[in-house]
Amino acid sequence: MTERKTSSDKTVLYFLLVWGLANLVQSYFTELHPDEAYYWLYSRFLDWGYFDHPPMVALFIRTGDSLFHNELSLRLLTVFSSTFSWWLLWQIVKKYQVEARWFVLVVSSVSIFHIFGFTTTPDAPLFFFSTLFYFFYQQYLEKDKPLFAILLSLSLAGALYSKYHAVLLVVFTLMANPKLFRRKSFWLVAALTLILFLPHVFWQISHGFPSVKYHLFERSATHYRFEFTGLFLIGQLFMAGPLVSWFWYKQIARFRSTDIFTRTLLFNFVGTLLFFLANTLKVAVQPHWTLIGFLPFVLLVSISLQNKPKPKWLQPLLYINLLLLLLMRLGLMVKNPVSMKIGVVKSYFGNPEWTETIRKKAGNAPVIFPDNFQNPSWYSYYSNSLRGFAYDSRFYRRTQFDIWPLEDSLQQKRVYYVTDQPLQQIKNDTLNTAKGVFYGAWIDQLRTYQKILVEANVKEIQTFPGKTIHLNLKITNPYTKPVNFSNASQQHKVVLRAYLMQEDSVLSNQLAPSNFNQIQLKPGESKFLPFDLKLPLQKGNYTLLFSVITPPFAGPRSSPFIQIHVQ
Known part of the structure; x- marks a missing residue:
């Protein structure tokens, strides 16, 4: 048994050596995805939070980029952490007598891991800390000790600091094992995780909860589109392996959990998939958002294959599947006619x-x-x-x-x-x-007001056609310097306009009264401006938006959207 275990460990180690080297080469010869460049800017302004995401990706990038400045350094910590994560996941599944050869074949068949084995987005640290969570959670179930509770807290905090999707890991784990609430050490895990995450919570509060507003409200579509759901389902088939995903999903559909840990894996995979499937009812869901669900996916598939006869065609199909994925990876490094016809791949070049x-x-x-x-x-x-x-x-x-x-x-x-x-x-x-x-x-003499905040005294209006609504606008200066809207001696004139929209079309716009240009604001100061809004003669649902404009710029979203119902 010991010889077999040693042999299996060597098989996985050899695979991880090749996997790590392949990702290092890929990192060096592949130009940055635009999101990676965006997160590199995060690393130039280290903070406890950012508009789109928590800060862990900035630390990942800053660590590598502090050594030297190229694509490899930016992705360095991602390559090392993802490679080490597979070793930890192997430690988990080998307790279920999983064959090393099949673990390697399953891992190398899943498209999403080929992409995020080197790509440095918030998914990279999320992958690493979620792996740590499963590794320590398995031991925590076996031994209820303070040490494992602390390690579990650290891994959970790391996952939450990586991406908000980590909340799903918490929710589905508790759903799978509600008996955790009875453990005294569980409350230590909860309290310590919350304490560690508080700096980010305070950052959100001090900035007006930008991430919450964006992810829950601002990015939602105005109406459902069938392609949201269709493209998501097709994406999940590709992410699980272009040729073998159907077989892997079939294996999981037949899987029956034998203990609380595998039950947790099942809840997390199925729950994550269903959560994002439900989200397609209101937003276009990116296929890779389910990455956190593919960790339990790989573990479940590997466990389901152990000590069972496999179809003779499966292994050859896996090799062909791997060849396709390697060609895909090569297409990101070497410019070719096929790559340049695929928009997302084309963006990596030039x-x-x-x-x-x-x-x-x-x-x-x-x-x-x-x-x-x-x-x-x-x-x-x-x-x-x-x-x-x-x-x-x-x-x-x-x-x-x-x-x-x-x-x-x-x-x-x-x-x-x-x-x-x-x-x-x-x-x-x-x-x-x-x-x-x-x-x-x-x-010359740039003049913009991208951060100025305009707030109306109402958030929703119900009224009649052709009516004039009297609004009181609160205009706030969030800058650290005074703001003056006067156009005297200014090369670029500033105006405030109200835009009335239906769906994505602008129906009309209305200029604010001239006393807007008399407003001067100290840093953090707010002043009020009366505004008479003329409503359309037609009944219907409309959206109102205010914008502070200095040509040639189109003007930002200076206000939240206001819903208007003309009855």
């Missing part, structure tokens, strides 16, 4: 050259990109600077650029404005880049 083309024109000046957090992130990373900035207009969503102090530092400076469409009434430079044609223009 970023350093694209950056250099723009940098030659802009020099050391800040570069602003509208409605796109990817381009300024790429530009900042590949120029190894903080010169890229995203102007998030009312047509786009809010991002971390709305929180960072970058906009503050650009005011009254000369900046270079880069778009993918020609700018009107401004002299344009045509930029022929490795990523297509872009247009640039110089803007």
Whole structure:
């Protein structure tokens, strides 16, 4: 038995050596995904939280990037942590007499692990800390000791600091094993995890809960689309392995838990899948969001295969499946006609050259990109600077650029404005880049108000056609410097407009009264502005949005959306 265990460990270790080296090579020769560049900017502004995510990904990136500056260093900790995670997962499943060869075949068949074995997004630390959770949880079930309770707390806190999806790990584990509430040590786990997570909670409170508002409300679609569900289901088939996923899902469907640990695995996998499937009713769900569910997936499939006859065709099919995944990985490193026809893959190529083309024109000046957090992130990373900035207009969503102090530092400076469409009434430079044609223009004495907050005294309005509604707008200055909306001696005029929309279409807009331009605000100060809103003559449901605009910029989402029901 000991010889077999040693032999099995060697098999897995050899696999992990190849796996780790492959991911190191992949990391070095694959350009950054736009999200990775965005999270690199996170690492330049270390904090307890960010608009989209908790801060662990920033620490992962900062650790590697502090050694040297290239794609490999950014991904270094992800490669090491993911490789070590598989060793821990092997320690878990080998207690169920799983064959090392089949564990390796199952792991290498799952597409999502080939992607996130090197890609550094919040999913990378989530993968690592969730693995630690399962590893310590298995031991905690066997031995109710304070040490395992503390280790469990540390792993849970790490997972929560990685991505909010870690909440699912907590919920489904408790659903699978409600007897945990009877353990005194469980309350130690709960209390210690909460204490460790409090700095992030305080960050959310101090910033007005931006992550909560975004994930629960701002990103929801206005109506359900069938493709949300269809694409999600197709995505889950691909993530589990392009050729073998159907067989793996079949194995899990037939699986019957034999103990509380495997019951926990089953609850976490099925629960995660159903949770995100339900979310497709209101939002487009990215296929990789279920990564946290694929950890128990691999463990369940590996356990279900042990001591059972396998179809003769399964192993050859797994090798073909692996070949396809390796070709996919090669396609991310080597530019080829097939890769350049796939949008998400095409985005991995040409970023350093694209950056250099723009940098030659802009020099050391800040570069602003509208409605796109990817381009300024790429530009900042590949120029190894903080010169890229995203102007998030009312047509786009809010991002971390709305929180960072970058906009503050650009005011009254000369900046270079880069778009993918020609700018009107401004002299344009045509930029022929490795990523297509872009247009640039110089803007002197930049004046923007991306962070100004406009709040109406109502959140929802029910009224009659053609009526005029009297609103009292509260305008707040969140900047650390005074704000003056006067247009006297200003090159770029500022106005406040109200936009009335239905679905995604703007039906009308209304200019605020001229006394708006008389408002001056000290840092943190608020003042009120009366506003008479004219409503449409047609009945229906509308959305109202206020925007503080300085051309040539379209104006940000200065206010929350206000629902209007004309009856």
